Amino acid sequence: MSGTRPTTDLAVLTPAADRLARAVEAERSGGGFALRLRARHGVWLGIAFLLAAGAAEAQIGPLPDQGVFATLWRWIPFLLKGFTLNLIISFGAMAIGTALGAVLGLAQISLLPPVRVGSWIATQFFRNSPWLVLLFAIMLLFPYEIRIGDAIIPIPDWVKAVIGFSLPIMANISEVVRGAVQSIPSGQWESAESLAFSRRQTLWMIILPQCIKRMIPPWMNWYAILTMATPLASILGVEEAVNLTQQALVAEDSRTELLAPFYLFLLIIFFLYCYPIARLTQRLERRFTVKN
Amino acid sequence: MGASAGWTADQPIVAIKDVHKSFGALKVLEGVTIDVAKGEVICIIGPSGSGKSTLLRCINALIPIDGGSIKVEGQEVRDPALDKLELRKKVGMVFQQYNLFPHKTALENVMMAPIHVLKQDRIEVETRAYALMAKVRLEGKEGSYPGELSGGQQQRVAIARSLAMNPDIMLFDEVTAALDPETVKEVLVTIRDLAEEGMTCLLVTHEMGFAREIADHIYFTDRGVIVEHGPPATFFTEASDPRTREFLSQIL
Numbered sequence: 001m002s003g004t005r006p007t008t009d010l011a012v013l014t015p016a017a018d019r020l021a022r023a024v025e026a027e028r029s030g031g032g033f034a035l036r037l038r039a040r041h042g043v044w045l046g047i048a049f050l051l052a053a054g055a056a057e058a059q060i061g062p063l064p065d066q067g068v069f070a071t072l073w074r075w076i077p078f079l080l081k082g083f084t085l086n087l088i089i090s091f092g093a094m095a096i097g098t099a100l101g102a103v104l105g106l107a108q109i110s111l112l113p114p115v116r117v118g119s120w121i122a123t124q125f126f127r128n129s130p131w132l133v134l135l136f137a138i139m140l141l142f143p144y145e146i147r148i149g150d151a152i153i154p155i156p157d158w159v160k161a162v163i164g165f166s167l168p169i170m171a172n173i174s175e176v177v178r179g180a181v182q183s184i185p186s187g188q189w190e191s192a193e194s195l196a197f198s199r200r201q202t203l204w205m206i207i208l209p210q211c212i213k214r215m216i217p218p219w220m221n222w223y224a225i226l227t228m229a230t231p232l233a234s235i236l237g238v239e240e241a242v243n244l245t246q247q248a249l250v251a252e253d254s255r256t257e258l259l260a261p262f263y264l265f266l267l268i269i270f271f272l273y274c275y276p277i278a279r280l281t282q283r284l285e286r287r288f289t290v291k292n
Numbered sequence: 293m294g295a296s297a298g299w300t301a302d303q304p305i306v307a308i309k310d311v312h313k314s315f316g317a318l319k320v321l322e323g324v325t326i327d328v329a330k331g332e333v334i335c336i337i338g339p340s341g342s343g344k345s346t347l348l349r350c351i352n353a354l355i356p357i358d359g360g361s362i363k364v365e366g367q368e369v370r371d372p373a374l375d376k377l378e379l380r381k382k383v384g385m386v387f388q389q390y391n392l393f394p395h396k397t398a399l400e401n402v403m404m405a406p407i408h409v410l411k412q413d414r415i416e417v418e419t420r421a422y423a424l425m426a427k428v429r430l431e432g433k434e435g436s437y438p439g440e441l442s443g444g445q446q447q448r449v450a451i452a453r454s455l456a457m458n459p460d461i462m463l464f465d466e467v468t469a470a471l472d473p474e475t476v477k478e479v480l481v482t483i484r485d486l487a488e489e490g491m492t493c494l495l496v497t498h499e500m501g502f503a504r505e506i507a508d509h510i511y512f513t514d515r516g517v518i519v520e521h522g523p524p525a526t527f528f529t530e531a532s533d534p535r536t537r538e539f540l541s542q543i544l
Contacts (some may be wrong), residue, residue, distance in 0.1 A: 191391035191450075194352055195405040195457060196380035203410065209395050 037224070037278035042271050049264040050284045056257035068261050074261075075248045082244035083269055085158060086230040089240065092162035093230075094223050097169025103175025104170060111199070119174070126171035131164075132232050138164035139236050158240070161233040171228055176218045178213035218286040224281070241266055305330045305461060305492050306351060312359035313346055320346045322516035323360070328461075331490045336502035338422025338513035339539060342413025344496040346389075347513075348463045351494070352383040365460065380410065382432055384454030385463040388470050392438035392444040398449045399425065399434035402456045410457065417456070424452040428482050448482050455486075462486065466496040504528055512536045 056068045107119035126134070138160050145154040146191035184207050192202040245262050250256055302329040313321040320343040321352050328334050336344045337443055349355040351362055353369050353376045362369040364379060371428050392401050404422040406412045425434050428448035438446050454462060464483060468476045485495050497503055503510055504524045511521040512531075520536045521527070531537050 183389075185389075187387060187389050187391035188393070190349075191387060192383075193354055194380055194383075194385040194391075195453070196377045196409045198377060199406065201408060205404070206393055210393075215311060 036276050037271070042268075042275055045264065045271055046235060047266050049261060049268060052260035052264055053240075056261060059257055070256060071252060071258060072261055072265060075252075076265075078248060078271070079241060079244055079266070082239060082241035083266075085238070085240040086227065086271075087164060088229040089161050089233060089238075090223065092159075093165035093169055093226055096166035097226075098173050098219070100166065100170040101173025101175055102235065104174035105181075106203075108174060108178045108179050123171045123174040123178075126167045127175060129168065129169045131168050131229055132235070134167050135161060135164035135232060135236055138167075157236060157238045158233065161230075161236065161238050165226060165229065165233075169222060171271045173174070173219065174221050176215050176222070177211070179218075180214045181207055183214060184210055213288050217288065220277055220281040220284070224277045227274055227277075228270060241269070295356045299329050299363075303366065304328055304363075305332075305365055306494070307312035307361070307363040308351070308359035309325070309362070309527065310345070311350060311357050312342070313350060313355065313357050319348070320516055321357075323511070324516070324518055326511060326518070326521075328382050328492060328494060330460075330492055331495045332508045333506050334495070334506035334511065336494065336496045336511045336513060337498070337500070337503060337539075338519075342513045343516045344513055345465050348385070348465050348494060348496055350414050350465060351461075352380050352385055354385075379459055382460045382498055383463060384457055384461070386447070386450050386465065386467050388466040390438070390443070390450045390470075392446055392450055392453070394438050397417060397437055398430065398433050398441065401438070401449055405453070408457050416497045421452070421456060424455055425449075425486075427455075428452045429478070442472045442475055444478045445452070447471065447475075447479045451479075451482055451486075461492045461494070464493065464497070466498065468499055469496070498543065500528075500540075515540070 053068045053072070062079075104119050104123055106200070107115050110116045130187060142155060142160050142163070146150050147153075159229070188206060189202060189212070192206045197206065230240060231242040233240055234246070237243070239247075245266055249255075249258060249262060306326070306328040308324060308326040308328075311321050312319075323345060324343070326334065326336075336347065336389075338344055346355060350357045350369070351364065357370055360370075360391065363413055364383060366464075367374065367379060369379065370488050378418050388423065391405070392398075395403065399418075400423050403414075403417050406417045406420070407414055410521045421512070422434065426432060428451055430445060430448055430452070433445060433449075434443060441449065467483070468479050471479065476499070483493065484502075485497070495503070495507075509521060510524055510527045512519050512527075512533075514535050520531055521534045522530075528540065531540060
């Protein structure tokens with residue numbers, strides 16, 4: 001009747017049982033593990049950056065224009081340009097992945113067995129494939145240009161990366177949709193049916209509107225995961241933040257003392273972007289669990 | 293539609309005959325027969341797990357039956373060509389857990405089905421919905437969301453929501469079982485008003501006093517069969533089967 005709540009037989013865990021059950025429930029409805037960025041992670045990053053950069057600065061002594069901070073300062077616009085591409089890839093992959101994932105998720109609750117089984121297989125396949133493998137596959141499978149008549153349209157690598165990232169996002173959003181629909185109590189279906197609503201009407205007017213709220217936190221969670229995964233594209237030569245960092249380091253004669261500060265700087269950028277999303281996700285989650 | 297053409301009001305509005313239903317190996321209904329006349333109020337009582345709620349769900353085809361026959365206004369529920377949606381427009385149902393749509397206000401809950409299922413005019417439906425909210429004594433709560441209402445209030449909205457479809461028959465599935473004792477009465481009063489207006493009602497209930505007061509006929513079920521039935525005047529005093537007597541002695 002009421003939602004099944006996992007409980008524990010271990011007396012020591014009973015004070016935490018409710019909290020643990022909520023965490024499990026949240027992760028299940030999110031279709032995967034939950035990302036938990038905390039403010040202290042950012043503080044650690046900041047401290048690590050200052051320590052690494054400070055130590056390196058001390059090593060090379062007071063050479064003007066050669067200092068770690070000065071060098072980094074010069075490269076920041078270049079690095080941020082790379083980060084913009086990370087964001088563009090994340091927006092594109094999220095948009096495509098969400099659109100396809102919504103369709104696939106609805107197919108997973110279809111009454112037609114072939115549709116249901118087919119979409120389930122597709123979901124499981126892309127959900128359980130390593131993202132990097134999917135990226136390589138798309139890079140190799142897609143031509144680098146399309147010829148339509150006389151026009152030759154080149155497909156840049158970053159577009160292929162968008163497609164590659166959208167596949168696992170699609171599969172995970174599919175699970176989010178399926179999980180949300182299944183989390184609606186069966187009484188909602190029953191009462192809608194007894195009021196002579198058709199299945200389609202019940203789904204679109206009664207079930208899905210209730211799902212939207214539940215889907216937003218896991219959806220944002222997947223967006224943050226995706227954003228943090230976008231540097232994978234650097235391996236394939238897409239000129240995003242990590243790739244440009246490598247280029248910058250090479251241009252600086254690969255000075256080893258720059259390595260840690262540059263990469264820590266990158267981590268800080270990613271943190272500054274993802275942390276507010278993680279916080280907002282948690283806030284929304286808390287609000288929705290209280291309401292329901 | 294055509295199948296119910298032969299039905300006239302002097303025949304049972306719900307004719308349940310030798311109905312069988314199993315869930316896997318579990319036999320829930322093993323030959324249940326009940327006739328309900330138009331305007332009659334039937335109470336079904338019995339221990340938990342005796343198949344009462346399942347029986348109600350078979351009447352509006354929420355659950356398919358395995359054997360026997362259920363005719364609603366002459367329309368066979370088991371007929372594969374049955375238009376379930378047409379059947380459900382005639383049969384309202386209220387549930388133990390209310391099952392209101394939490395993302396809609398009380399008034400919208402009442403208005404949704406007439407507008408989207410019966411395709412009635414919105415303005416007209418709204419007028420009727422306000423009247424129904426008044427009928428279940430919830431004036432002023434039209435704009436409240438289900439989460440803001442007490443259990444008893446939610447259940448009365450659920451009754452109004454069913455009535456908005458202008459059903460010929462109402463099914464009540466333990467509608468007071470989830471309520472606080474102090475709110476049970478307000479729901480029962482609403483149901484009694486309905487019964488007095490001549491609505492055909494089938495109730496599954498544990499409220500013996502209420503059943504005695506409003507029922508025209510009481511059925512006692514146990515393990516999928518009807519053990520005993522009769523009008524309340526005789527049922528409570530002259531029950532002959534030991535199972536009925538034992539149940540009544542526990543609950544009264």
